[in-house]
Amino acid sequence: SQQGEEDPQALSIQEGENATMNCSYKTSINNLQWYRQNSGRGLVHLILIRSNEREKHSGRLRVTLDTSKKSSSLLITASRAADTASYFCATATNQAGTALIFGKGTTLSVSS
C-alpha cells in the first residue's frame, strides 16, 4: 500500500534556483528517507531523517520533517542541470516485517 505522496508531481526550474518537493504520509514512522532516480535506473539514497529529528542537511540538500502534520520537504539549493531526476520519499514504519514504502515521486527538470 502507498504510504508517501509527493507534491508536486513535476517541477521545472532554471539552474541556480531552489527546488522544493513535499511528501505526505499516512501512518506513524520510524524514519523517512529521500531517494533520487535517474531515468530508468536504480534509486540512490540521499538522506534519512528520524522521527525525532526536525531538520537535516547534507550538502545542498535540506530535509524537514513535521510528524504532527505527517509531512516532509526536500529542498535542493542552487540547482544544477545534473539534478534533473525523479525524487522519491520513502517511509520506514515500526510495523513488524515491513520494508520501505515509496511514494509516486516528483520529476525535477533543471534547465541551463
Next chain:
Amino acid sequence: ETGVTQTPRHLVMGMTNKKSLKCEQHLGHNAMYWYKQSAKKPLELMFVYSLEERVENNSVPSRFSPECPNSSHLFLHLHTLQPEDSALYLCASSPDRFSEAFFGQGTRLTVV
C-alpha cells in the same frame, strides 16, 4: 555503483517462457527486497527477505516466485507472465529494514 548487481539488465520474454532475475550483494546486508516499478505508478514492494527468510509477500501473483538461497543472492523466478507485468524490477538490500536501502540498476522486463 551501489554494491548491488542485477542481471540481466534487459529481458524480453514470451508469455509462456520461464526466466529468472538475479540479484547479488556483498555488502553484508541482512535484508533484501524486490520492487516493481511500472510507468506512472509508485514503486511496489513485492517481497522482503530478512536473514534469508521471507517476511512479507504483498499479495504478489504466484507467477512470480522469489528465492533467497543465501544472504548475498536473491532470485525472482518468472513464469507465464502477462504483458502488464512489463516493468522495471528493482532489487535492493539494507542492513535492516530501517536503514538506507541500496538499489541495483534494475532489470527492464518486457513481456510479449
